[in-house]
Amino acid sequence: MSLTLLLDVAAGGLLLGGLYALIAVGLNLQYGLMRVLNVAHGEFLMLGGYLTYLLHVEAGVDPLLSLLVTGPVVFGAGVGLHAVLYRRLLRQERTREELEANSLLISFGLLFILQNGALLLWSADIRGYQYLDRPLRAFGTVFPANRVVAFVMAAIVTALLLLFLRRTLAGAAVRALMQDPVGARLMGIRVPRVHALCFGLGAGLAAVSGSLLSMLFELTPFVGLPYTITALVVIILGGLGSVGGSLLGGLLLGVVESLGVYFTAPDLRMVISYGVLALVLVLRPYGLFNPMARRPGQSGQA
Amino acid sequence: MGTPIGRRRFLRVAGGSAAAAVWLPRRAAAQSPVRVGFTLSATGPYAVGAGITQRPNYDLWVEQVNARGGLAVPGQGRRPIQLVEYDDRSEIETAVRLYEKMVTEDKVDLLLPPWGTAMNFAVAPVANKYGYPLIGPTAASLKIADLNLPYFYAVLAQPDAMMGALAAFLTEVKRQQRLNRVAVLHVADLFGLEQQGALMPLLKAGGFEIVEAKSYPLGVKDLTDVLKGIKAKGAEIFVALSYPPDTILATTQAKAVDFSPPVFYTSVGTAFPFFRDRFKASAEGVLGMGAWNPKVPYPGARGYFDAHVAKHKKEPDRWASAFAYATLQILEEAVGKVGLDRTRIKGYLDATRFSTVVGPIKFAKGVNQATPGMVGQWQKGEFEVIWPPERATAKAVVPKPAWA
Numbered sequence: 001m002s003l004t005l006l007l008d009v010a011a012g013g014l015l016l017g018g019l020y021a022l023i024a025v026g027l028n029l030q031y032g033l034m035r036v037l038n039v040a041h042g043e044f045l046m047l048g049g050y051l052t053y054l055l056h057v058e059a060g061v062d063p064l065l066s067l068l069v070t071g072p073v074v075f076g077a078g079v080g081l082h083a084v085l086y087r088r089l090l091r092q093e094r095t096r097e098e099l100e101a102n103s104l105l106i107s108f109g110l111l112f113i114l115q116n117g118a119l120l121l122w123s124a125d126i127r128g129y130q131y132l133d134r135p136l137r138a139f140g141t142v143f144p145a146n147r148v149v150a151f152v153m154a155a156i157v158t159a160l161l162l163l164f165l166r167r168t169l170a171g172a173a174v175r176a177l178m179q180d181p182v183g184a185r186l187m188g189i190r191v192p193r194v195h196a197l198c199f200g201l202g203a204g205l206a207a208v209s210g211s212l213l214s215m216l217f218e219l220t221p222f223v224g225l226p227y228t229i230t231a232l233v234v235i236i237l238g239g240l241g242s243v244g245g246s247l248l249g250g251l252l253l254g255v256v257e258s259l260g261v262y263f264t265a266p267d268l269r270m271v272i273s274y275g276v277l278a279l280v281l282v283l284r285p286y287g288l289f290n291p292m293a294r295r296p297g298q299s300g301q302a
Numbered sequence: 303m304g305t306p307i308g309r310r311r312f313l314r315v316a317g318g319s320a321a322a323a324v325w326l327p328r329r330a331a332a333q334s335p336v337r338v339g340f341t342l343s344a345t346g347p348y349a350v351g352a353g354i355t356q357r358p359n360y361d362l363w364v365e366q367v368n369a370r371g372g373l374a375v376p377g378q379g380r381r382p383i384q385l386v387e388y389d390d391r392s393e394i395e396t397a398v399r400l401y402e403k404m405v406t407e408d409k410v411d412l413l414l415p416p417w418g419t420a421m422n423f424a425v426a427p428v429a430n431k432y433g434y435p436l437i438g439p440t441a442a443s444l445k446i447a448d449l450n451l452p453y454f455y456a457v458l459a460q461p462d463a464m465m466g467a468l469a470a471f472l473t474e475v476k477r478q479q480r481l482n483r484v485a486v487l488h489v490a491d492l493f494g495l496e497q498q499g500a501l502m503p504l505l506k507a508g509g510f511e512i513v514e515a516k517s518y519p520l521g522v523k524d525l526t527d528v529l530k531g532i533k534a535k536g537a538e539i540f541v542a543l544s545y546p547p548d549t550i551l552a553t554t555q556a557k558a559v560d561f562s563p564p565v566f567y568t569s570v571g572t573a574f575p576f577f578r579d580r581f582k583a584s585a586e587g588v589l590g591m592g593a594w595n596p597k598v599p600y601p602g603a604r605g606y607f608d609a610h611v612a613k614h615k616k617e618p619d620r621w622a623s624a625f626a627y628a629t630l631q632i633l634e635e636a637v638g639k640v641g642l643d644r645t646r647i648k649g650y651l652d653a654t655r656f657s658t659v660v661g662p663i664k665f666a667k668g669v670n671q672a673t674p675g676m677v678g679q680w681q682k683g684e685f686e687v688i689w690p691p692e693r694a695t696a697k698a699v700v701p702k703p704a705w706a
Contacts, residue, residue, distance in 0.1 A: 002534075005530070005531070005534050008530060009527050009530060009531070012526055012527055012530065013527070016524070119345060124344060124345045124346070124349040124350075124353075125349070125350065125353065126350050126546075126547055126550065128550070128554075128580070130554075130580070130581075133554055133557055133558045134557070134558065134560075134705075135558060135559060135560035142559055142560045143559075144526065144555070144558030144559060145558075146558065147526075147558075217523060217524075217551075218547065218550060218551070221345075222345075222346070226523070258527050261524075261527050261528065262527045262528070262530075262531055265516045265517060265518065265528075266516065266517075266518035266519065266522050266524075266525060266527075266528055267490055267517055267518060267519050269519075269522075269523075269524075
């Protein structure tokens with residue numbers, strides 16, 4: 001095969017990887033900060049996708065504009081859910097293991113409720129719409145226009161998130177809490193508030209990714225879980241609690257998957273993802289890009 | 303075997319007067335419903351096909367039969383149909399369990415099949431074990447025939463006939479237009495495996511150059527990389543032995559990477575009106591597996607089409623939907639002739655040449671021999687039969703117009 005085709009396929013993977021990164025960053029914010037592993041992450045993605053679909057098909061709203069609705073709405077829902085489901089749990093946490101186990105149970109329940117709720121509301125029918133599904137010619141090859149647009153939007157949202165974390169007081173509080181929960185608390189950071197913010201952000205980011213994905217793929221109430229798994233692979237690749245690591249991990253996984261599928265068969269996509277995961281767990285268990293790699297057991301202990 | 307419900311009713315009234323005991327069972331039997339059981343996937347990857355091809359026809363048929371007063375059973379008058387139905391969640395083991403349950407606990411009188419080749423393959427042995435005839439409208443597998451299940455019947459053209467028709471069509475195209483380079487994708491499910499197994503030797507025998515042959519999993523999310531590869535290899539003929547979600551996926555993504563070969567063939571789902579409505583002008587010239595449309599010259603075809611539209615406010619799919627309805631016509635006729643004795647129903651199915659909305663159907667060893675493999679093509683909003691020539695409702699358009 002030619003070099004151009006190789007680059008072409010890799011670039012295609014990069015486009016998808018941008019979305020993986022966005023999905024994973026949201027999950028990582030929740031986990032890195034609170035040790036709450038939200039396995040219903042993909043369900044928030046599914047909700048975002050359906051919201052965009054409904055806004056576009058029923059109300060004629062441009063899918064890109066719908067991000068302005070889906071992100072904030074699901075962010076709000078996330079903050080609300082945090083208040084109802086997690087606040088008490090986080091207050092009562094005794095050990096980290098107990099917190100992780102209980103939060104896992106809660107999010108599994110959430111997964112089933114959201115999935116079956118969607119099934120009741122919207123049935124199992126495949127939903128989809130055509131949006132910019134035409135070829136875009138660049139660099140002597142073609143890319144699906146909707147993928148390029150989705151990638152650019154994912155990049156913009158990620159950049160905004162990084163700006164928020166680096167440049168605002170609330171962002172500084174999030175980073176402080178990630179680095180040293182006890183110290184942050186002593187400095188007067190209101191921990192429950194930051195937790196609620198991060199849970200909402202995670203859900204909102206998932207919804208935005210879902211809105212973008214709905215431009216590319218068809219929706220069913222069951223689309224979420226595979227993306228949760230992809231996001232887990234990405235955050236393990238990039239390092240738990242590392243936002244930058246998730247970004248690089250997402251892009252890397254996208255490229256590896258695309259090339260792997262190209263050289264083997266689409267049947268093996270999951271095998272390739274898990275293969276990468278296994279390799280990383282064996283060779284660099286703290287993640288490829290985690291600056292904290294040499295400081296095991298340091299983070300997140302309250 | 304008799305009907306357990308009739309007997310139970312009989313016992314209930316047996317304590318009555320002698321006169322009543324003579325009179326009541328007949329009347330009770332006339333009113334007690336015929337219980338018809340099935341599972342269809344309401345969720346999971348098979349839900350789309352089940353909800354388009356089978357479900358609406360089951361509902362339409364029950365409504366029509368009950369409007370006539372019920373299913374005519376010799377000696378019992380007309381008995382209304384009562385459905386006993388479950389969601390198998392696209393899980394094969396769940397379907398198998400539910401078919402056992404419908405026979406042993408629900409004690410249904412008749413069974414209708416679930417949707418899809420692998421599903422039919424799995425539940426056919428259960429139906430066979432209990433002696434329930436099962437006429438499958440969405441089963442395409444020679445392996446089912448190999449299982450040697452005398453109570454299972456398949457109305458669709460099986461993979462050898464279906465792929466034979468496709469290969470014959472492609473050979474004709476090759477002769478006329480010198481198109482030679484073929485890429486074949488198939489879904490890694492019993493359906494895709496068997497079709498692929500039937501097609502590849504035919505393509506090789508036909509002297510085609512096979513530039514790509516790959517499988518992908520059920521529920522695949524992305525085929526762009528594979529399609530880019532196929533495009534780079536200069537495929538002129540694209541064949542996807544696909545199921546509805548991936549038929550949509552492959553077409554969407556072929557369009558998005560600007561892969562528009564002269565011959566573009568996808569399988570199950572191509573004939574769905576949803577395909578035409580989704581792709582609009584881009585559907586023009588897309589070829590698909592099997593074909594039926596209301597223009598075919600068989601009695602009841604147009605009436606069936608109109609009744610489906612009237613009841614469901616949507617058109618039936620242009621392939622297996624009509625076959626699903628035909629299986630119900632066959633079952634109704636058999637029961638009308640021999641009653642609910644399932645051994646006798648089987649005898650009738652084996653011996654009779656049926657006239658249905660898809661034309662004549664005649665089983666030999668459980669496989670319909672009267673319907674050839676067919677190829678369809680979307681042309682100006684209708685899915686035309688374009689192969690074999692003696693069944694064609696229009697001439698094939700090759701090369702396919704570029705994506706709109």
